[in-house]
Amino acid sequence: MSTESNADATNDRATNEAQTDESEPDGPTTAEREPQTEAASDAYGPDDGLLVLQNVTKRFGGLTAVDDLSFAVEEGEILGFIGPNGAGKSTTFNCVTGVYPPTAGTVHYDGEDVTGTAAHGMVKRGLARTFQSFRPLEDRSVLDNVALALTPDRLFSLSGFRGGLREQARAICERVGLGDRTELSPSELPHAGLLRLELARALATDPDLLLIDEPFAGLSGGEVEDVSGLLTELREEGLTLVVVDHNMRGLLSLIDRAIVIRFGSKLASGTPEEIRANEEVQEAYLGGGL
Numbered sequence: 001m002s003t004e005s006n007a008d009a010t011n012d013r014a015t016n017e018a019q020t021d022e023s024e025p026d027g028p029t030t031a032e033r034e035p036q037t038e039a040a041s042d043a044y045g046p047d048d049g050l051l052v053l054q055n056v057t058k059r060f061g062g063l064t065a066v067d068d069l070s071f072a073v074e075e076g077e078i079l080g081f082i083g084p085n086g087a088g089k090s091t092t093f094n095c096v097t098g099v100y101p102p103t104a105g106t107v108h109y110d111g112e113d114v115t116g117t118a119a120h121g122m123v124k125r126g127l128a129r130t131f132q133s134f135r136p137l138e139d140r141s142v143l144d145n146v147a148l149a150l151t152p153d154r155l156f157s158l159s160g161f162r163g164g165l166r167e168q169a170r171a172i173c174e175r176v177g178l179g180d181r182t183e184l185s186p187s188e189l190p191h192a193g194l195l196r197l198e199l200a201r202a203l204a205t206d207p208d209l210l211l212i213d214e215p216f217a218g219l220s221g222g223e224v225e226d227v228s229g230l231l232t233e234l235r236e237e238g239l240t241l242v243v244v245d246h247n248m249r250g251l252l253s254l255i256d257r258a259i260v261i262r263f264g265s266k267l268a269s270g271t272p273e274e275i276r277a278n279e280e281v282q283e284a285y286l287g288g289g290l
């Protein structure tokens with residue numbers, strides 16, 4: 001979820017809003033009406049998934065970045081959360097992970113209303129997140145970076161680790177394929193290694209649900225396969241995963257289901273094959289990225 005093209009996205013949205021205003025006397029166009037129909041058919045209860053968003057809206061001044069968005073993340077699935085640049089992906093998950101509260105709507109996690117819960121509270125509940133722009137401590141080793149992210153106050157259940165923090169950190173490094181690089185500085189890792197370190201730091205908080213931001217950006221084809229394999233293993237070990245991306249590269253063979261958003265609203269949801277075949281999705285991407 002890079003920010004480079006946010007200005008363009010804002011312009012696009014402004015253009016879209018201007019078009020909406022112009023079309024008001026004649027009512028919305030078909031293209032505008034259909035995403036609303038998809039949204040209107042959504043009705044989720046608090047227990048419909050591990051994470052449930054109900055009618056979440058986020059406004060920044062006059063800009064509606066997330067617009068009455070509802071969806072559920074089912075326990076044990078790998079969900080793709082997809083949308084063009086500026087669609088509102090980061091904002092949606094900033095509302096969920098406690099960066100800021102939604103303007104309206106509710107968020108339930110594990111059946112409890114967590115709307116507006118601060119970031120550390122969401123981590124304690126079992127929600128972890130990786131960022132596309134990695135932020136490791138450069139003056140610490142790979143191992144120390146993971147050890148510092150450990151949360152000893154939670155029962156450490158991943159693979160039943162026991163022992164001290166460094167042993168736990170070492171086990172997590174091995175889990176993500178960094179077992180032979182624990183003493184390196186993060187700056188000595190290639191891009192794919194930094195992604196593994198980011199995953200390790202997230203796993204150190206012992207999450208039940210992991211939000212992963214654009215894991216395939218900057219990876220070669222072989223690295224995409226390796227990372228997909230790792231994510232699939234993590235799911236098999238009990239994690240629920242949401243992979244956020246602005247395109248489908250590498251996602252098709254990984255995810256069980258996808259939700260596509262545009263202009264902050266849900267455009268489509270379904271299996272990867274259904275998403276690919278969806279004409280509105282193809283139109284939103286103008287043939288690029290899918």
Ligand SMILES: Nc1ncnc2c1ncn2[C@@H]1O[C@H](COP(=O)(O)OP(=O)(O)OP(=O)(O)O)[C@@H](O)[C@H]1O
Nearest residue numbers: 001002006010060065085086087088089090091246
């Ligand atoms: N803090 C903020 N203040 C004002 N506007 C914001 C803020 N954060 C995001 N926006 C705007 O909200 C809209 C959605 O942005 P967001 O970053 O959520 O999109 P995205 O789907 O994650 O895009 P990308 O894939 O490019 O990262 C954009 O128009 C963006 O400029």
